[in-house]
């Protein structure tokens with residue numbers, strides 16, 4: 001099948017490579033010449049495990065191509081829209097500029113019967129609006145949300161836990177769209193992957209409600225951490241105990257500095273903004289609290305550090321481990337780690353930061369921070385070490401080995417990744433979030 005993928009960021013580049021891996025002939029199109037040049041060389045423009053291998057394999061055979069020229073989309077049966085929908089500047093809604101301009105520039109190159117499948121996360125109602133905009137072009141629109149997690153994006157694309165096809169209301173168009181999507185995902189469907197065939201609104205809502213649910217789960221356990229902090233309870237044991245109940249489950253009950261990244265924070269805000277437009281603000285009013293709990297946890301980490309510095313951060317060396325919003329990613333969008341580092345720097349601390357993958361992205365946003373390539377260099381002479389992104393190399397630190405490097409053995413474990421007893425036994429002062 002000939003496929004085009006419009007937008008080659010985290011979502012589109014992985015989707016294009018995955019479609020080539022599934023056997024299709026794919027062209028990825030993006031307006032950023034630097035990104036296209038890297039992808040054409042078989043290089044991933046961002047950190048994503050497994051992606052370079054897929055790119056190299058399929059760029060080499062010619063089955064996967066990249067271009068800045070939208071005309072290259074002509075001749076594809078299905079065009080996936082995978083552009084970003086960031087938060088609007090100065091507001092909370094989703095910015096749909098890139099989606100609209102992708103459709104506008106794609107339409108002249110479509111043929112009647114082509115399917116345009118939106119993958120971007122959009123406010124409910126967007127597909128209907130875009131269908132109207134497409135007028136009598138003869139192309140058919142569908143919504144096919146993506147659930148990939150950064151760091152696991154290749155696996156999530158090749159073996160997703162479900163597929164969702166949001167089809168147009170007109171039966172002939174729906175048949176055309178469903179047939180094209182079934183063909184594109186045939187190898188995935190052959191693995192008995194659950195498929196939900198539905199309407200536009202449901203497909204759009206599946207994505208935002210999934211992310212809203214995940215964000216709520218994390219903020220729920222972080223709210224329990226706040227209560228644990230004033231009662232002497234331990235939120236890690238609490239999460240384990242409630243997680244044994246299958247109805248609750250253990251995943252996404254990791255209390256700590258909270259969620260960040262390019263999806264969860266902006267998706268819950270955009271969902272709230274859309275619900276307000278729909279006159280249903282009260283239905284998702286709790287998401288504002290979810291957001292507020294999440295942001296409070298960042299300040300809690302800062303407060304722990306200030307406390308460890310006896311209330312006087314000025315000029316004190318603080319080592320921050322991690323900059324990416326989570327491990328296995330170089331993404332610093334809305335990163336709790338970067339936020340904590342910037343706040344501590346703003347309070348006058350001598351903040352030294354490191355990360356295995358995200359230094360360059362962090363430096364581009366916050367050149368004022370003191371970036372260190374090596375872990376040893378970062379922690380040497382520190383009065384407090386703060387673990388904010390739980391990369392494996394930080395999770396597996398030996399407290400006895402780190403101890404001689406630092407000025408004062410104080411650790412703030414913003415991800416509750418360490419065994420407090422082990423660090424205390426090695427001579428450290430340990431502070432977690434919601435832990436004894």
Ligand code: UDX
Nearest residue numbers: 146147148149150252253254258259260261263325326
């Ligand atoms: C998320 C969704 O998981 C994915 O399905 C969707 O397609 C895009 O948004 P992603 O942003 O890659 O994916 O990250 P995810 O792994 O969900 O983590 C989000 C944030 O929550 C991270 O900052 C992570 O550190 C934090 N988190 C996660 C917690 O604080 N506690 C947890 O228990 C789990």
